[in-house]
Amino acid sequence: MLLVLGAGLLWGSVGPAQVLAGPGAPPVALGGARVLLGGLVLAGIVLATTPRAYQGWPRASWPPLLAATAATTVFQAAFLTSVARTGAALATAVTFGIVPVATGVCERLVLGTRLSRRWIGGTACAVLGCALVTAPAGADRVDLVGVAFAVLSGGCFGVYTVSAKLLTLGRVSMPAAVSVTLLVGGVLLAPWTLAGLPALTTARSLALVAWLGPITAALAYWFFVTGLRRVTAATAGTLSLAEPLVATALAVLVLHERMSARVTAGLLVLLGGLVVVSLPGRRGRTRREQTPGPAEPAAQVPRSVGRDHWTS
Template structure:
């Protein structure tokens, strides 16, 4: 009976994480479609600051007391998530500008499940299995192919490195959020705080870019990125993360490069060469192996360590 309940929770969580991933997959194409309205740091700061304000307003209107439950013992995880969020914005959006939306998103969210596994190993002591090592090796080969220069495909090595950094930040955020969930923290309030803190770090760049952000294109972009791809998407993600494991969430996040690549080809005219396409497929395939759901008994053991 208990197993059946857990499976129902998993099925309910899967579409929420997929929906969050699909919304995140629109960030890069939307950024390029709007044009250079602001620098990556300024745009990333505006995205999470506006998203944090929207989410905080919703929490204040529906459950204002939940902010009081962010006690001292939860702040290390909250601050780690906020730092990861702020770094992710600048790294990912810079990677989009230099490498293109499709390749940047494939690198970032291809690396994310591996980064999540490493973070789980460091933070929770989870043993890295043979299939994790095999999948990681497959993903590394895929990354090499993705960043290999070829005719008609623009891949900047610095931008690619920033994409990998953004993927690592996604892993830090996922594990931090999972720890907060198991401590019983109200996640909408926690997400609002992480977005606001991360946005405050990037506020100097955002304020300097207000003239560009105030243009019709800039406002339209911020309205999409803030309330939709930040406030709503993060809310969907942490709600789904409550019902699935971190590894499963990492696997489901791979919908993002698929959405981004499709939009980049359809709307932006980007082309994926044969080596880049093969590398992306190999990378994603390897990471599906890495993020294979763990047995229920092992997952319960990991969750017990999170609570301690």
């Protein structure tokens, strides 16, 4: 539980750290540098501790791995762009308010999971919260383009989550899989990273990348996938609430970001919806759990993946 909580705390610092570093490298270039450096560090850890982790992956693992890679790449660009346009607190809250919606829809389409009333209630809270946050009110206007990027990043997080779920059902080293998604994402974003290289070489940008890559990417993902072996996804989902809460607290206390009463209410409704969705409860069984095929018997599903493993 402490490892999963630690991952959420580290991820919650991404937006505030970007704002604290001030104007510098473009967000997409920054995202590319973050995942590339994080992937290199995590790959080094995997090779040092489990040299054969990249060997013997089944062919069925490649589609979800590619989907997770694409989601990681787009998420970096969209989320950091949203932070640059709307601020750390708002970008993080909208992104993770959308995550339950995106993950629930992806679960339904890919795994056939029945959508529970809890999910519907959490989704309603997320939509209402987004409406409160984005509704114009006099001079207190929200950057709608930045909010749109936050919604996009939340959708990517949902795709990544379901893709990772599929990977956990196979014979794949999750730290190794995460390092692959980060490295390939960094390569795909390399044109923007190279274009922003002059801005990335400033002292503040280098310090920011040094924090975002090894700490909030490599270390945080390693914490998360390691802790997930011992806790259910329901517990992990609840602990991940630390991320938007930490981002909001840092934005208000350290960055002195101002939020109106309406925007604050919207953020609270968004977080409330996330709490509702994340609380433990019985979930509908997926098609895979109902009718295991001959090549994928129920007895071979890893013991760490329970039926409530996927609750977002």
